[in-house]
Amino acid sequence: MKPPPAGAGPGRAATIYEVARLAGVSHQTVSRYMADPSKLKAATSEKVERAMAELNYTPNLTARSLRTRSTYRLLALVPGASPYFPSRMLTGAAAAAQDAGYHLDVVALEGSGPDRTERLRRILDGGPFAGALSFVPLAGTDLLQAQERIPVVVAGEYDDQMRGQGRMSDGSAAGSIVAHLAALGHRRIAHIAGPQEWPAARNRLRVYRQAVQEAGLEDGGVAEAEWNAASGYAAAQTLVADRSITAIFAANDQLAVGAIRALHEEGRRVPDDVSVVGWDDHPESAFLVPSLTTVHMDLEAQGSHAMKQLLAALKPGRTPPPEPGTAGMRLVLRESSGPAPRAPGQTSLEA
Amino acid sequence: MKPPPAGAGPGRAATIYEVARLAGVSHQTVSRYMADPSKLKAATSEKVERAMAELNYTPNLTARSLRTRSTYRLLALVPGASPYFPSRMLTGAAAAAQDAGYHLDVVALEGSGPDRTERLRRILDGGPFAGALSFVPLAGTDLLQAQERIPVVVAGEYDDQMRGQGRMSDGSAAGSIVAHLAALGHRRIAHIAGPQEWPAARNRLRVYRQAVQEAGLEDGGVAEAEWNAASGYAAAQTLVADRSITAIFAANDQLAVGAIRALHEEGRRVPDDVSVVGWDDHPESAFLVPSLTTVHMDLEAQGSHAMKQLLAALKPGRTPPPEPGTAGMRLVLRESSGPAPRAPGQTSLEA
DNA sequence: CCGCCTTTTGTTATCGATCACATAATGGAG
């Protein structure tokens, strides 16, 4: 319970009192300098500045927090269940937080339902956080409870004006996928959707359905799955029964891997018999056999952007940064998608 | 006179003064209760306990830190370059830290050399950390500089008695891999090693070499690579020239994916012509085509274990937890490894 | 029952910053 002193360096760090004495002013003047140097007389301001530089002063954030009842700590909620949650997104967010002088605590939020609500409550009780950034979709009650206390931004979630916070949850690239498949001659395609509590999963599904209809294609069915290969495998097994389906759009690359495996076990070749498209462009996806047609995302930028939204929410004065649109999201064509077979659904009869 | 704060409003958290008043003792007694309840008379202790429960008291860590000049913040250094650093390892560590009442800050450590040393210095200056857990190998100078200030544990690194801190860096399963390949009739095998500044990569290589020799096999060569598929692909391209190599052991699953791709492009089938074995057992690896023979690791337990070592280092009294050995590390046999071809190196002449 | 030592509890100071208020310095209008 009692950690040893930190930073037992060469002498203790300087305090405002030492700075004040050296500058020949009161400690409060030093404090004012930090709040807003322009409110001091230029001469005073300069004296303080010099003293600070000489003593190599850095403010004690602990003391400041105690007095102001604010903290410089933010909370990052990451999915505990998703074993390979892209850490780039997290490091992007962490970097943005640190640039703003905040520290980012990581907590894995596992499970679901009341269990998770309880866990969230305990975390929020544990220490005062200035805000929270969640990479996990939060149920309505969780969110309300959390937001009673601190600003919460759910990456890829909607803001309170119900404008989608673009980027992470933007599903528009699903339109490109459908168009790509249609251009290759596919007529009947299917979708393996992610967990529908994730806005990103919902948007991909929504855009998929709309695009299929607009392109005049047949919807071969939608199977919902978790964000992992095992679940994609299981979902695809239900879809492969319909041999007239010649293309599958999976909501992420892991699902696509599982789907390809399921097709392989059914003796159906990718892309000769069935095309498969993923989403996320994992670094491995270009090296799979077949390499995966997918949607590239700049995960680090997305994490950083989500954090900037949170930081903006912490300062009531400032407005959130403008939505940078879908930059960095683009369809990458690789081997797993190809022309529809000549006689769709008849591959087994060709021999 | 210093009366306790006016009203224990439902909004603000209770303080020791309020607890003390309710329990009919002094605030210092409450403080003592938290330090060690057994030092109080049983009756007093119980009164405090009841008051705490009634007020739902949680100590203000900020105030405590200010007085004790200590912090409850730990630093987690994760590789910024590795896009899919297993976040499970991180969440395991975070959970262990939180159980001990610490908060874990995440920082991505990118680049290398003096650049990185500078970045590390800035981070350590930024706020007082009680300790640091690095998932990145630290160069000698970085490490020394950091350890001057706070305890540092590098996951998978050696401790100061040069006992390997087992688990993460344990390479013994490489022996199982070589034995497995030898049993399948392979005579000449190769290794794609990870970056040699990582102890885990060095140990896998070391055990590989030793096992190859002991099994009386031929070492077909070692290619060093980064921890990603692209690098595994490039490394394998140099190895496939030697067509007498019938098996490749890659230091992790991503490298194996890259290697399989390179073999595929050379027209060599896996496992019919060449067997490939990975390490880590990514959740996707079971669903690849071919599914990957690999070494399963319990990443979350490893992260948690590394954190426990750090926590032990923070309390000079306690000794580090016993090394739990290689539990959870085991070879998983799948499709990517199979019997050596009848006429090794002659596959292209069979037709 | 006293005195002395040990255990238990209470009182006041302190960590390093900001806040609230008091006071000194400045500046423009009359």
Added chain:
DNA sequence: CTCCATTATGTGATCGATAACAAAAGGCGG
């Protein structure tokens, strides 16, 4: 040149915990 509103600076209190020291309570031999 005075007066008063403004601006700039200083003084003391405060956040919530622990540290240091003081005092009270309990135990035991003589």
